[in-house]
Amino acid sequence: MSAPVARLDDVHLSFAGVKAVNGVSFEVNPGELFAIIGPNGAGKTSLFNVLSGVYRPQQGSVRFLGEDILGRRPFRIAAMGMARTFQNIALFEHLTVLDNLMLGRHQHIGYGAAAAFLWRGKARNQELEHRRFVEEIVDFLELEAWRSLPVGLLPYGVQKRVELGRALAMEPKLLLLDEPVAGMNLEETEDTARYILDIRDELDVPIIMVEHDMGLVMDLADRIMVVDFGTPITTGTPAEVQQHPDVIRAYLGEEIGS
Known part of the structure; x- marks a missing residue:
């Protein structure tokens, strides 16, 4: 089996004593679309910031393409092939x-x-x-x-x-998508879902996606990790996560499709 593209092991990140990330471990494999879900404030964007070098955790390890990237500056990690989109559009509006x-x-x-x-x-x-x-x-x-x-x-x-x-x-070797369909209507969401699948399947780019649209996540993701207040609850396939009692109760309210 191929080595993971990215791997976090027992990552802890705190701000003024408040835990943003609490013992998170996961890996992303080549060709995989890995989703991270949870309510607002669950630590999802903090995990992206740890991966991309914006935040340095107090504990744990972060590896990308087999290399330890803990402490590397964001532009160095980007140069290795990690690309990212943001919740809020960060484009130059006067440029074409x-x-x-x-x-x-x-x-x-x-x-x-x-x-x-x-x-x-x-x-x-x-x-x-x-x-x-x-x-x-x-x-x-x-x-x-x-x-x-x-x-x-x-x-x-x-x-x-x-x-x-x-x-x-950027020709990424790993793409981080932070709420790629936030604020979109149904047609825009469906179009974006198609592009995301094409990126994974045609361009062969592994993806980590943070998203609140549970229908989209369940349709697209190969595996899902659920976090709550920075603490992982479960990781598995959409079917496995969908049936997890804590996920149903805390996040989905009911089983998808029920």
Whole structure:
């Protein structure tokens, strides 16, 4: 069996004595869509911040692609191939869709400011190659109609798609999706679900997803971890989690589909 893409072991994170993450352990395997669910304040985003290097836990280990990344700065972890989207859209609203996507190529740029200014040789060739790559993402996410428009003029659901595209522009080896369908209507949610599955299945990118839409999670995830006040309750397949009495009582209220 292939080694896990990412692994957390007995991670503890506190702020002023308040436990945000309390003994969390999990691993994500190649080609897997792993979901983390729980109520607001359960520690889900804190786990993303631990993984991406924003927070350093007081205890535990964090590994990515077989390497210990505890204490590494976020841009170093991103350069290794970990990409992330955010709950709140973090795009440059006055830049076009293409320009926002190009920002995701920054870690692949191999030339300096002087070469970029002259736009010759290596800089020109790389720039054209990056634009070709970004155009493939435009096609993949069906953004052709908006490619040259400022992002701030686009509907909310399309902006969320652009942010997803910017993460894909990094050529991630692991993609962290923080509430990818939050605020979307039904049609936008269904479209996003299809893109997420395509990313996993066609691009072969493993995904960790935090999401409150339980129907979406149960439909898409290979495995799910449930957390409450930073403490893991259970981890398993959607069917296993769905039947867990504490999950039914505390989070779902009733079995999905009942």
